[in-house]
Amino acid sequence: MGRSGPGRIIAIAFSSVVVGVISWLCYLAFVDSADTPQSTWRPMSDNTHNIHTVYEIVFWLAAIVFVFILILTLAFTLMFREKEGTTAQQFHGNSKLEAVLLAVPVLIVVAMMVPSFKAIAQNTADPPEGALEVIAIGHQWWFEFQYPELGVTTANELHVPVGRAVSVKLKSADVIHSFWVPQLVGKVDMMPGHENHLWFTPDTARDDAYLAQCAEFCGASHANMRFRVFVDTEVKFDAWTKATLADAAKPATDIVKAGEQQFTLSGCVGCHTVQGNAIAVGKLGPNLTHVGSRTTIASGVLANTPDGLHKWLSNPPAVKPGSKMPNLGLSEDQIQKLTAYLGSLK
């Protein structure tokens, strides 16, 4: 491939094809990755739509620069490789060309900046009137959710109604955590000593949870600090609220009764609240009033099944390194009872 005439065209064509194919493969992989449960490219709320509008602009501009620079780099490498009998052209620069090359990045930057500014304004605006208020508190390593208007407190699984704005106040009980639901809302940190805000209006109700995960390193079990958001229909949400407001279910069977006693005896009550159980008012761990109706426990690390509970109760720090719930040295029998009891707390 030479440096003039047809050789030059061949070099550019060849580079374009190579870079084009590579870029296309990358694009396919991007699209493929966008189709994953925790994808950042599946906007399902006004907040993430706003983000995605900018994202697409920024992404495609970046892609153009990517393709353009890679083609030039490859083509120049091929075109100007050392050859017998040729010499390098001696020139120090080209002011006109340099001016153009200055202008192009400036234009690209402006093209990215304008929509970015718009999205900043949108996503940091005050939440609309009538938004559902939620207080989210990050703990090492689980999330607490309070609904001050409804009087509900729950953990690790956030229920919100579709089509209504949700305004979340973000707090932390210890170190920095982060609230990030890739499909519903861009990340905002939970800063100890500060109160951050975010809001979003989910637009699609579905049975599957929207997956989320703490996105600020917060210590040993940062990897195990996940949560789920359920976007419910109006009706379902009201039902959930009602159920959650109610006191815990009264023990119906013997083993559950025994479990309730065990819950007191083992000191669980010191850390956990069970509404309707007068002694269980601890605040250090998640509220367990309706733990049985959650799909997962321990902030999404274990399925909420008898097996999962069993695994958790027999040694929490083994499931979640550093867990603030200690290994209580429960016997098999005690675990059985507790599992039955916890499972009954629907």
Place this chain on the structure above:
Amino acid sequence: MAAAHAEPQHNTTTGIDNRKMLMWVFLASECLFFGSLISTYLIFKGDSITGPLPHDVLDIPLTSTSTFVLLMSSLTMVLAVFGAQHNRLGLMKGMLLATIVLGLAFLGFQVFEFRTFGHEGLNLTTNQFGATFFVLTGLHGTHVGVGVLYLASLLVASGRRNGLGKEVALHVDIAGLYWHFVDIVWIVIFTLIYLIP
């Protein structure tokens, strides 16, 4: 850059002695050091949850005196430099000594101030004021202390030689730069911490 005006007749490109330039660039760096500390102080100003607060403990007349002492030490320092540059050994040594004494006096005031604050219940851990105040003024005091050692070493070392050369003049000059800088940092600290209510 001015450095482009090369002056080849000197043995450095710009004609400035390497060591002097080093000191000035170092002082530029120190601006950022004290800038960060002062910023921290100002950011936490008013964030103390418990007392004592600045107006409970700061003793402006006392500190004005120590500020005056430090200012005077700058004067004696510049005279020492003058002495060194004009081959007046006696002036240089006397003024260096005076600078050292004034510097020590300043440190004495600071120790006294710290102790008084301690008695009034303010220490590093009491509140944000305590933490930021002690770390800022303490690090400034450390700079003064290093300066005193620096000048004392110069004084002793220059005593070993007979007469003065260009080298000694330069050393005193550079030490003077450091000393004056520590003084102007105090000018800023004094205004921002003590004078502004």
Place this chain on the structure above:
Amino acid sequence: MATAVGTLGHTREESTVWKWMTTVDHKKIGALYLITGFTFFLVGGIEATLVRTQLAVPNGTVLDAGLYNQLFTMHALTMIFLAIMPMGAAFFNYFIPLHIGARDVAFPRLNALSYWVLLSGGLILTSSFFFGEAPNAGWFAYAPLTEKEFAPDKGLDFYTVGLFIAGLASLMSSLNFAVTIINMRAPGMTMMRLPVYMWMTLVVAFLLILSLPVITVALVQLYFDRNFGTNFFTPGAGGDPILWQHLFWVFGHPEVYVLILPSMGIVSEVLPVMSRKPLFGYTAIVMAGASIGVLGFGVWSHHMFTTGLGTVPQYVFSASTMAIGVPTGIKVFNWLGTMYGGNIKMTVATYYSIAFVALFTIGGISGVMHASPSVDGQHQDSYFVVAHIHYVLFGGAIMGIFSGLYYWFPKMTGRLLDETLGKIGFWFIFIGMNLTFFPMHFLGLAGMPRRIYTYDAGLGWETWNFVATIGVYIIVVGVALFLVNVFKTFRKPPDAGDDPWGGATLEWATTSPPPEHNFDVVPVVRDRDPVWYNRDHGIVTPEKPAHLHIHMPPPSYFPLVLGIGILLIGVGALSSLAITALGVVVVYYALWGWALEPTE
């Protein structure tokens, strides 16, 4: 070593070890930096390999959470502070005097001291592993996770003390380099004739001089919080964790340019030489480098877009961050312009330089993507950011350093590295690097947060994590081939000649390796590419004078002693005041000796 210190005497028989320990020759010190930096690069690489091995499959069991967190933190600290910065400093040391036509740096003993202090910082940081308490809160160590309450073991004290000392070393060497470049240039070497590499060095030096004090303050405050009960960064008692973030990133962002600019400088030297034509747009590249330096101080909060910065600061920092793309773009275009019309000799150094241009651009544009705060809401602390940093750090900084290694190895040793083996190694590193880090873009997009030691199956992360792990093993082969190449090369006789590439800058006008005094006759510079100018105008370097007697600064052990004193102060800060006091005494003693030691 201990005995050598115990018998501080001038007339020791000069063993080789002693020579190296007391050297003040910038070339020897450069070599020390290079060996140290490369060793730490291997250490950091092994840490990375362990990290990747753990992440190869979901719910990996190679490492536990505690060890993983130590490893990724130490990986970053090692790579940034103990590998790339020292390797950068190595080339600075070796080539500043050669490039500007000087006999040595402005302060040879300070230069030696910088090295010993850096080594002390590195030893302190790394020794934390032997206590099982390595820093484990990430390289930017966000409070309050780093406070005593949440990190009771010594790890974060190693962090504060180690970085403090490493920072001291960088400050001293930067002061030295800045003064050297401004003040020690050969006749005719005006600022606008400085090699671009020297310009980038100067910018780096100023970046460090002006940003290190800020992190020093933050480290002191954190140390006080942890050890003396202050509350700078603890909320609840009036402190504010955000302050740490600001102070860290006021340093941290300039720091990333500290890592990349040396490599940009190297590429700006290698490409013109290999293309056999002058650099395209010298002035533009210099101005771009300087404005990157200045702008770099005004963008730090782009690391904090998700901390509740507020609307206006987001506008400001987003705009300033994107603006940095413009001068950087100028550089990329000018490198391409340099290749254009050239007759490019495809050496291994060229390979790495061209790879640098391509890979750095990829990292740069993902950087510009984060610069939009809304987009960053989906990127921050995800693997998209990990992809960005490795494209700029590995694809940028490390590729540039490898280019420099191949380019300058013959100058430093008189021997050419094997080109064929080098090319094979290049392809391993290049392919491995892309396999490791490109998939991280996909992982980030799929919502994988960074700094997680484990993840569940079913999130679509399995494939790409596995691919990334394969990638790192390919890099390992590539790096091992480089080591083999170096060992092989040392076993053959010198074969490089003085100027194997037809270089343009002054280092090629002296022997390989250069004599202690660098140039027999101080060169006179008439052009930006002095060697080419002299070649084209038939100017021959004056003959070596018959009675060559050049005074070089004598060796000195005071830098080493002073370095040991500082090490003792550091060790004392981690253990007991008595050791610190001893350190202070040693430092003072060494300073006295230093000051009175004749330097003629």
Place this chain on the structure above:
Amino acid sequence: MAMEHEMHHGDEHPSSTIRQYVMTGILLTAITAVELFLSYSSLPHGLMITLLIGLSAVKFAIVVAIFMHLKFENRLLTRLFLFGLVLATCIMIALLSLFWNDTTDAVGGIPEGQQTAPKH
């Protein structure tokens, strides 16, 4: 400053140079006294702070220019130093405005009942 002329020829009039230094010292002391007076006066807050900062900047400049001879040195040194000084000032201003506009400061720390779990 009027003394600039003499300073340049300081070698010839040593005693007059000493006098200039002493005068400078007195001037600095005087400014300090004015500052002190201001801080006890009942000027409006904003005005007082502006004056105080202005005066200390003047003092700063005098020391740097005269005592540290920056006025008489190679301009390069001035630039090197000013670079750090200006940068430090800019960063200070930026940091302070970032913090003073921060609306997310939660007053009173962490609400009751949300403290950390006990450490073990």
